[in-house]
Amino acid sequence: MKPFQDVPGRCGSFMLRLCAALILMVPWVTCAKTGDRNQPMHTSQDSVTGFDTPNSITTITGHVVVTQGSMKATGEYAQIYMDANTQVARIVMHGHPAHIEQLDDNNHLMTGEAPALDYDNINGIAVLTPNAVVTQQGMGDAHADKLTYNTNTAYFTGTGNVSATYLPKQKQGANARPASDASVAAPQK
Numbered sequence: 001m002k003p004f005q006d007v008p009g010r011c012g013s014f015m016l017r018l019c020a021a022l023i024l025m026v027p028w029v030t031c032a033k034t035g036d037r038n039q040p041m042h043t044s045q046d047s048v049t050g051f052d053t054p055n056s057i058t059t060i061t062g063h064v065v066v067t068q069g070s071m072k073a074t075g076e077y078a079q080i081y082m083d084a085n086t087q088v089a090r091i092v093m094h095g096h097p098a099h100i101e102q103l104d105d106n107n108h109l110m111t112g113e114a115p116a117l118d119y120d121n122i123n124g125i126a127v128l129t130p131n132a133v134v135t136q137q138g139m140g141d142a143h144a145d146k147l148t149y150n151t152n153t154a155y156f157t158g159t160g161n162v163s164a165t166y167l168p169k170q171k172q173g174a175n176a177r178p179a180s181d182a183s184v185a186a187p188q189k
Contacts, residue, residue: 005022009038018062021032034044034105035067035069036068036069036070036071036102037068037121037124038069039068039069041066041067041068041088041090041121042066042067042068043060043064043065043066043067043078043080044063044064044065044077045060045061045062045064045078046061046062046063047060047061047062048060048061049177050080051082052082052086053082053083053086054082054083054085054086054165055082055083055084055180056081057079057080057081057082057085058079058080058082059077059079059080060077060078060079060080060108061077061078062076062077062173064076064077064093064095064122065080065095066078066080066174068089068121069102070102070103071100071101071102071159072086072100072101072102073075073091073098073099073117073119074093074095074098074099075093075094075095075097075098075099075117076094076095076096076098077093077094078091078092078093078094079091079092082135085120087121087122088121089120089121089122090118090119090120090121090122090183091118091119091121092116092117092118093116093117093118093119094115094117095115095117095132096115097111097112097114097126098104098115098116099111099112099113099142100112100113100117100119100126100128101140102107103149105177108136108137108138108139108167109136109137109166110122110134110136110137111134111137112126112128112132112135112147113128113132113133113136114128114129114130114131114132114133114147115131116127116128116129116130121170123150123152124150124152125149125150125151125173126148126151127146127148127149128146128148128149128160129145129146129147130146130160131143131145132146132147132158133147134147134149134156134187137168138167138170139167140164140165140166140167141164141165142156142162142163142164142165143158143161143162143163144158144159144160144161144162144163145159145160145161146158146159146160155169160181
């Protein structure tokens with residue numbers, strides 16, 4: 001998608017700011033599966049260096065896979081930050097791209113990709129930079145230089161080269177007629 005071009009003498013820059021503001025105000029209604037962060041976190045990688053002590057950082061490299069409940073993150077390199085209670089507080093992952101995916105309570109899949117992924121495991125906030133893409137099954141996608149996604153509330157923000165696609169809600173049943181057809185049809189007597 002080409003970036004929006006401001007045309008001299010037109011209200012293009014106003015419209016661009018308005019569109020960006022609207023994108024940021026419309027929250028998607030998909031939240032992470034309830035209870036995922038209460039599940040054990042598992043990692044697999046080629047090598048690991050670090051400590052399992054309070055306030056420490058562990059570095060994992062090579063074919064990194066981190067799972068917790070329905071959440072799965074993959075990349076080539078990650079740092080795992082432990083808090084004062086030796087709980088995973090944050091994961092910073094890099095890849096070509098780094099990838100995260102998670103189901104919501106309705107089993108719809110949310111995916112995110114970017115070269116860098118900073119996931120706050122305590123608050124459920126993922127920050128993807130640069131050239132980030134977040135896709136929600138059946139809802140659409142968002143692209144930006146930086147996307148921040150709250151897995152608890154489904155609130156997201158995007159900054160820099162923001163674009164989004166919102167998918168229409170699918171009609172139920174094979175014989176469903178578009179609303180415009182129904183409003184034109186003559187009433188039955």
